[in-house]
Amino acid sequence: MSYAVLKMIHVTSVIISYLLFSLRSMWMMQGSAVLQQRWVKITPHLVDTVLLVSAITLATRIQQDPIHDPWLSAKVAGLFVYIGLGMMALKFGRTRKTRISAWIGAQAVFLYIVLVALTKNPVLLF
The missing domain is CATH 1.10.287 (Helix Hairpins)
Structure with missing residues (x-):
């Protein structure tokens, strides 16, 4: 392929x-x-x-691998944070406020992962 x-x-x-x-x-x-x-x-x-x-x-x-490529390490780390926030938003958040806060955090982490993928730069300074 x-x-x-x-x-x-x-x-x-x-x-x-x-x-x-x-x-x-x-x-x-x-x-x-x-x-x-x-x-x-x-x-x-x-x-x-x-x-x-x-x-x-x-x-x-x-x-490329996450050990030698910092941008890939950042994506993998971001993925773990995104998964954790997603689990909190959809399943484990005890209150509606907690779930919505986790959802907002997941959105920010998703954006970070996409930007790192596009720029190959783990330190995004705007």
């Missing part, structure tokens, strides 16, 4: 993953029962698996 196809798969899965997170967050804020539907619980995991596999494949293909 070519680099261009892998990158397209990766970017597409990033977009779908983000859209699913945003949709699930809106449903959470509305208290919607849709969150309990089977497809809502399974689909994000499938998309995120494609996202992770494509990310690892791309990093391997371009011979």
Whole structure:
């Protein structure tokens, strides 16, 4: 598979993953029962698996790794923070305020990850 196809798969899965997170967050804020539907619980995991596999494949293909490439380290660290905030926003936040605060934080971390990916610079100074 070519680099261009892998990158397209990766970017597409990033977009779908983000859209699913945003949709699930809106449903959470509305208290919607849709969150309990089977497809809502399974689909994000499938998309995120494609996202992770494509990310690892791309990093391997371009011979970069988080240990030697600071921008990739920043993306991986950001991903862990994003996942933690997402879990707090959608599942573990005890109050609505906590969930919304975590959701806002996740948005900021997602933006950081995207900017690092685009600039290859882990220290973004605006």
